[in-house]
Amino acid sequence: MSEKFSPTLRIGDLNDYIAPSQGCIVSLKGLKATTTTKQDKIENQGKAALPIKPSQTEPVKISLKDCLACSGCITSAETVMLEKQSLVEFLSNLESGKAVIISFSAQSRASLAVHFGLSPLQVFRKLTTFFKSLGAKVIFDISCSRDLSLIEACNEFVTRFKQHHSSDVEGRNLSLPMLSSACPGWICYAEKTLGSYILPYISSVKSPQQAIGAAIKHHICQKMGFKLDNVYHVTVMPCYDKKLEAARDDFVFSVEPQGEDGPEDYASLMVTEVDSVLTTGEVLELIQLKSVDFKALEESPLDRLLTNVDEEGHLYGVNGSSGGYAETIFRFAAKVLFGNEIEGPLDFKTIRNSDFQEINLEVEGKTVLKFALCYGFRNLQNIVRKIKIGKCDYHFLEVMACPSGCLNGGGQIKPKAGQSAKNLIQSLETVYMEDIFVANPFENPLIKDLYEEWLGEPGSEKARRHIHTAYHPMVKSIAADLHNW
């Protein structure tokens, strides 16, 4: 089961999960749980440790929040997530008459497109038909909020870059390299394993998933006349780790009493930006569960309020199947900091392996910008080590836990029989931008509206409050140390 998570979360102590709860510290509070069934030579120093006897214990009930707040394992959360963020929960919310809003990621769209042999636009239109027939109110496009995240990240990068080249020594040290923050597997690993030496470098910008959650719950709901306590917002993502992200305390806010609803209605309402995350695979499961002939479904018009679709019905968005962070920020920084407007595609160079690619900007023979895509655990490790010893000369790194990035997320539809994983990735890369216009996020009219009506300008106090977040180093508890000797 835990194979669904990104490899980064599967590493080491992060990958014990609850059913055979050998890694769970929380469970030790109540019961002694262990799956050790045979005796190992005790390899720790102290010889006092007693041999661990196998014992049958009931799985312990633990909430996802317990898991996230704990420095121990991470995937204990899986059992919990299966309850809280499952198809069953999704369907029951649809039936309960809630206003269900679904936000679709471009990577999930591509996965379904390859699976059904359709274009991403066809898939999106058919999905709109499908989910509306089930009772969903609105279907949005996360490419839209991704443009918002990208603009904020561009702004943050330029600020950090200037800080790095300023005379303020303290600010200079922790400002660069800037590391992308959209990958929840990477964030979780950084918080739980790496801690305070790496966190200051991570962009404070929320991921596209959380940005759309914030836009919907803070702004669009009011605009559309939905009551916050009646809205159930679901995202469809290529990634299991996104479920953990949605459950973070940082992405829950309380609504103050307001308007004609009276104080008592909203007095203690806690609103979650993203109520539930379904993976692409789970959506396919739902389509199969409902015995729908997906390819034969009609194509509905798209909900345009938060969807990157133009007047003619064409989809648009940035290049880069893992969000296009490096590319977008590189172009912006080249223009804003060095007056260099780059035409045409960027020439990323493969360094060491295809999951590590680099792009530089040279001005008068001097490298002024050095960016890289850094996917997969091995590349991530090398970068982290370099940062730790102060030998990382990159200005920006687009870090993703999965090899090949988000298209290869653990929540995507698996290769068909006889299809190699590599072959599938190639198809996904091809289909990802099929019939999709490459567009500059700064020219997205929907985002312009969001700034005008809601956030003000990039980096504003309001933008910082709603579209940025913070990271928390996890302090290893004594219990964790005891467990690990």
Place this chain on the structure above:
Amino acid sequence: MEFIDGNLQLKEIQKLEGHTDRVWSLAWNPATGVAGIPAMLASCSGDKTVRIWQQPSSGQSSGSWECKAVLEETHTRTVRSCAWSPSGKLLATGSFDATIGIWEQIGNDFECVATLEGHENEVKSVSWNSSGSLLATCSRDKSVWIWEVLPGNEFECVSVLQGHTQDVKMVQWHPFVDVLFSCSYDNTVKVWAEDGDSDDWHCVQTLGEANNGHSSTVWALSFNSTGDKMATCSDDLTLKIWETDRHAMNEGCAPWRHCCTLAGYHDRTIFSVHWSRDGVIATGAADDAIRLFVENTDGSVDGPLYKMLLKKEKAHNMDVNSVQWNNTETRLLASTSDDATVKIWEFASVP
């Protein structure tokens, strides 16, 4: 090589004392013991140190092995494993502090020139490939890592392999080709090779109980001198011999198959196995004994393929954690034990 049963012995040359806690593992420096350079070995211990021991130089045959250096104040917990690079210039040490130390001999001193971090918890074993360009490490975190050695004592992680479901006890490269073997508390041995067309490594074979493999923790493995046979030892009290096609293996990677199981010789966990260049397999076990096995060449069709040459009872006062034959003086064996000692043995005929 022919061995005549009954008139062989494992003669204790010297007991090396100095470690203050159990000694886990040892490694002979492959660049020593030849061309007049006295043999050197490194031993690592629960006392958080590595000790470097050197043979008396040839002129003074009566002299004794001496501790030349103590590598300390770097690892903060048990040093579980150590391995010399093929050139003998670098020593890698794996520790329970989750790091790997890389040491270089500078003059008479050993200096820690790099520390590799990344494993989540206790590092259990380290191994260099035949050319010294890659270092493999494994840990209780269930992963196997492959590091590339770059100029200037830089190491870069080229792969993190997550196939084992439990503590990985040992990693060992094939003696000639870049194929990696690992064995684990999950009872399996896994074979890892680099992908032909991509740039990552993956598991090409798992030798488990279903393939006549072990039914409990696999503690160690070792290859014969031609690289077409492998011995594995386990908590299931057996020693297993595996074989492959030599030519296919030397071309790249060939599948391994079970050849035979040596059961009934051990009654406690076998922690260590090592195959000498002369074809003698040594084992170290929890019953404090060292045993030696060879291929059975008496020609009988139905007879066992391997036979025990001798059993050295009470080789140590406690568990024997590691046995290692010298790479050049093939009758020289070293062993380490929970009794905090290292012993040097000579395998010889009874005079």
